Amino acid sequence: MNTLDSRCAAIQDKLAASFDLVFRHVHIEQTEAWAIFLSSLTDSKMIAEIIESMVITGSKGLSVTFYPGSVDAITDLHKAILQILSGQCVVIIAGDEKYYCIETRQYPSRQTAEPSVEKSIRGSHDGFVENIILNVGLLRRRIRDPRLRIILNKEGVKTRTDIAYAYIEKLVDPDILQDFENRLLNLDETEILSERNLCEELYGKTMNPYPHVRYTERPDICSIHLLQGYLVVVVDNSPTAMIIPTTFFEQTKQIEEYTQTPLIACFTRIIRLIGIFFSLYLIPLWIVINVTHNPTMLAIPLLEIKPAEFAFQILFADIVVEWIRQALIHTPTVLSGIMGFIAVFLLGDTAVELGATTKEILAMIALVNIGNLITPSYELSLANKAFRILIGALSLLFGLKGFCLGIFLHILILMSTKTVKYPYLYPFLPFSYKALKKIFFGSPIQIKKP
Structure with missing residues (x-):
């Protein structure tokens, strides 16, 4: 068994016999490669364009080029498998020890709509959805400041859930930001499925019924709080964001006050x-x-x-x-x-x-x-x-x-x-x-x- 086949076998062994796991073999003159991805989480049109770009460049004697997706070259098999499970396409080439992770994600998602529990007469009528990429885009659309920082983490032993926290540099309270990053860094090895689950892991479980953070499904409320120096946390697969810090009276504010x-x-x-x-x-x-x-x-x-x-x-x-x-x-x-x-x-x-x-x-x-x-x-x-x-x-x-x-x-x-x-x-x-x-x-x- 050659090196390329053994690397494919290692990935297949880790991911077992999943029906949506696709191995596409590409043989271009003297170049042999495998494109590996999950059909349930990737854009099929983009996969076709990437394979086409590999064939065109490889057949003309050029270095194999991946177009139009952004590419990240890594050498760690575990990280490569994690990228496949996240919806990226991983390409391995004979004679090259690197794993080329190409951005091809297309998560299932519903259209944005006004949250049913936070309606307003005036103002925007869109809301967060379960797709973290769309949620970040709703924040970016409102705040076009180069100082807006959105940091992505993956938490959970099995779930490896994407968690993004956003703040505006020089506006955010440094004590609040440092406290959150320290808590996130020291997070126990547990599964994160929702923003409530994350809040309990960060701040501990308690019998106190009052919320320790503010929850909202409105991107306009999050944007207002970012401008006021707050920290906003978005969790993938959840349409609800967390606003940190909060108080009793902060929880009583409504979007109508801003319109x-x-x-x-x-x-x-x-x-x-x-x-x-x-x-x-x-x-x-x-x-x-x-x-x-x-x-x-x-x-x-x-x-x-x-x-x-x-x-x-x-x-x-x-x-x-x-x-x-x-x-x-x-x-x-x-x-x-x-x-x-x-x-x-x-x-x-x-x-x-x-x-x-x-x-x-x-x-x-x-x-x-x-x-x-x-x-x-x-x-x-x-x-x-x-x-x-x-x-x-x-x-x-x-x-x-x-x-x-x-x-x-x-x-x-x-x-x-x-x-x-x-x-x-x-x-x-x-x-x-x-x-x-x-x-x-x-x-x-x-x-x-x-």
Whole structure:
């Protein structure tokens, strides 16, 4: 067996009998070569053009040339196999010990569309997809600065997932960049399949429900944060990017703030924060008022309640809303109309007449869930819902003391949530007037100067 055949056999032995693994033999006068690639991840038209370029140049006595793909010559068999699995074409030539890796990747991908959980009236209506190359292109299209750096890494023992992190040189905080690169360098040998998986490996798993980074599927939001000195991380096979660092109030920002006038942006920002505050504390506060029979200065009508029955009614209504939310996510489109009928049946007059709940409880549950829905960050809204139930349970069991204890625990959890550099409740704790002013009254885009 000659050297060329043994090298082909070594690659075939490593990749086993995969049906999409293609070995194309090319024999040009005195030159013999093999082109090896995966048909499922490569552009067939480009492969044909590369083979044609090899035949044309080799038959004229010239050095074999690969056109039009970009070429990288390596000598490591393991790296060559990794490039084949990534969608590149590897060419080996008799008498040459190098592996020529040619860029021929064409990943399966869907068209860009506006993310369903981050819609906007004005502004762009495109979003990230599962193809990392397209996602990087969406960032490049918006930021045409030569200082924009996009660094590619491969992580995972078996997955070897492409991970790209982007930042603008001289704008990014050097402490944040150094911390991320150190964590990535010391990443354990584990499998990376999504951005959530990567976040857990970088910052550790925790029982804290609040997100340590901001997740988004919008390239315009990522571009704005890059201009403000943040770090953006994109993971292949995932349409969601991570923005580092983040805070509680950073999670409450919405793209609409950047497409409206400063006055309207400030108004919508304040209204949204009030809604988020209500989604957290309105139900527990109402429970305290009813349990302690305190009408307050607002003269709120009190219910004649039995604690156990009252708890069941609130819990029933809140759980039903959560069931409906999850069902709407997983229900096929053709069956989504049925969910409207089920929702009316479970949370309408039928439930009230059966005594499962009351109109007052339904009104409160509807109000707080509207607050959950206007929360821009999906992860933040789920964490707020979990703490609303916890604070409500403490309020029901211990009254005003339980309510105060629940709020104290909630703030304590927020303060103990670990992020990079900035405390989670910044700029309230620690207090910063300048940063707080930007949250409420800042202009739509605050670009950090180099």
